Amino acid sequence: xxxxxxxxxxxxxxxxxxxxxxxxxxxxxxxxxxxxxxxxxxxxxxxxxxxxxxxxxxxxxxxxxxxxxxxxxxxxxxxxxxxxxxxxxxxxxxxxxxxxxxxxxxxxxxxxxxxxxxxxxxxxxxxxxxx
Numbered sequence: 001x002x003x004x005x006x007x008x009x010x011x012x013x014x015x016x017x018x019x020x021x022x023x024x025x026x027x028x029x030x031x032x033x034x035x036x037x038x039x040x041x042x043x044x045x046x047x048x049x050x051x052x053x054x055x056x057x058x059x060x061x062x063x064x065x066x067x068x069x070x071x072x073x074x075x076x077x078x079x080x081x082x083x084x085x086x087x088x089x090x091x092x093x094x095x096x097x098x099x100x101x102x103x104x105x106x107x108x109x110x111x112x113x114x115x116x117x118x119x120x121x122x123x124x125x126x127x128x129x130x131x
Contacts, residue, residue: 030070034063035119042116050105053112057099060115064092074128081126084118091115 037060041053053060068085072078095111103111 028070028073028076030063030067031123034060034067035123037063038116038119042112045105045109045112048105050108053095053108054099057096061089061092061096064089064115076122076126077128081122084122084126088115088118088122091118 037056041056041060044050044052064085068089072081091111091114095108095115098107098111
């Protein structure tokens, strides 16, 4: 019984830390969804495999638009994030159009890299300094 009590005390002692950690980084599901598509298109393209990008260009564009429409969490700078998301939609739209126009791989690499850079701007520079 003494062991159970000790375990309960330890767990209760960590409860505020667990709760604070969850509050500190607000979940943004649309960002995670976009990243899932971006990572499966950008990284293969980096290595010269453009098939995933060509297959998922529409999905990438739709994920960017969905992310743009979502509510910006409090731990992100609203103005900068809104502007960067607008830019991301434009960049992903350009990728989609380039794929549809059957542009060459170097053009696709340039465009997906630009979109990837905007993603990293949002994920990094658009966060508030206290994060």
